[in-house]
Amino acid sequence: MGRTIQDVIDRIISAVPGAPQEDSVDTLKSGDPQQEVTGIVTTFTATMGVLRRAVELNANLIITHEPTFYDHHDCTDWLQNDSVYQAKRDFIARHNLALWRFHDYWHMYQPDGIITGMVKALGWEAYRQPEPSALLIIPGMTVAQVVATVKERLALPTLRVVGSPEQSCERIALLMGAWGKEKQFQAFIDWKVDAVICGETVEWATCEYVRDAIALGENKSLVIVGHAKSEEEGMHYLVEWLQPQLPNIPLTYLAVGDPVTTL
Ligand SMILES: [Zn+2]
Structure with missing residues (x-):
């Protein structure tokens, strides 16, 4: 048996x-x-x-x-x-x-198996912070470089992005799946991230917050991967x-x- x-x-x-x-x-x-x-x-x-x-x-x-x-x-x-x-x-x-x-x-x-798999796929293991474990700090990155890496490593032809390619993107929250807007705002406000890479977003809330932040001269961006990917x-x-x-x-x-x- x-x-x-x-x-x-x-x-x-x-x-x-x-x-x-x-x-x-x-x-x-x-x-x-x-x-x-x-x-x-x-x-x-x-x-x-x-x-x-x-x-x-x-x-x-x-x-x-x-x-x-x-x-x-x-x-x-x-x-x-x-x-x-x-x-x-x-x-x-x-x-x-x-x-x-x-x-x-x-x-x-410990640590979150879903995030570990994503970090491995992206080749970003060295940048993951112990706490919160969804936070990465990657010196010298721009939105363009982050987007290029995600597209290449996950074989995605396009990505939806709120932000500009030349923005700096060093503090990144990996909020996989559909965490909801509260967690996305927490990453921007408390973790002080430059970018959230999310699965699903909340278009009327998170996307509009990032649009306003950019219009006010702040360095924030949102990269939307889709829940499954x-x-x-x-x-x-x-x-x-x-x-x-x-x-x-x-x-x-x-x-x-x-x-x-x-x-
Ligand atoms: Zn999940």
């Missing part, structure tokens, strides 16, 4: 200080926790593409950062009559896929972190990229 899905989940949780927590969303969303693990897939979110690829890989445990059914708690009462939900749910059941969410605990890990390298890094602990289980990271395209 090999390892069960529950064994793998328990092993990960035991590495996280303060976990488990009663109100966490990091729970098993489908599948039998006592079945033997045949393979593991890690991903930002369990898209239909990820589910199909997991079946091809014979991986029956999918570790996903985000929900599967478009709700923070994967509540599906409101979706019962929806064809998209029904087809996705049936696919998961038909293939006995176990879906476990690894969101809160990966952010609680801002966090998925953290789930890529999870393979590097987890594989040595599970040497006999095939582990595969599946990138999903940004769901939004430009036409």
Whole structure:
């Protein structure tokens, strides 16, 4: 008998200080926790593409950062009559896929596993500050250089930016995902950053604050990466972190990229 899905989940949780927590969303969303693990897939979110690829890989445990059914708690009462939900749910059941969410605990890990993955992908490990661990100080950088690095390292053809290419950009907050405007303002006001690199922004608040700051002669900028692209390298890094602990289980990271395209 090999390892069960529950064994793998328990092993990960035991590495996280303060976990488990009663109100966490990091729970098993489908599948039998006592079945033997045949393979593991890690991903930002369990898209239909990820589910199909997991079946091809014979991986029956999918570790996903985000929900599967478009709700923070994967509540599906409101979706019962929806064809998209029904087809996705049936696919998961038909293939006995176990879906476990690894969101809160990966952010609680010391230091935050999602930010670590992003910092590694960007090649900026040397600039990360111990506290707050989302703060980087990179001497001599400009907005143009930051944007060029992010585009190149994350293979993004374009980035949305509030700011000018020649602005200096030395104190940078990496606010991956959708932290909300309070955290973005905290970075500008309390951490005194020149730039916030975010996943999602709040256009009417953060974008307009930065526009006003620039008009008043202040050195502030905002770089918008998109939620998926801002966090998925953290789930890529999870393979590097987890594989040595599970040497006999095939582990595969599946990138999903940004769901939004430009036409
Ligand atoms: Zn996240």
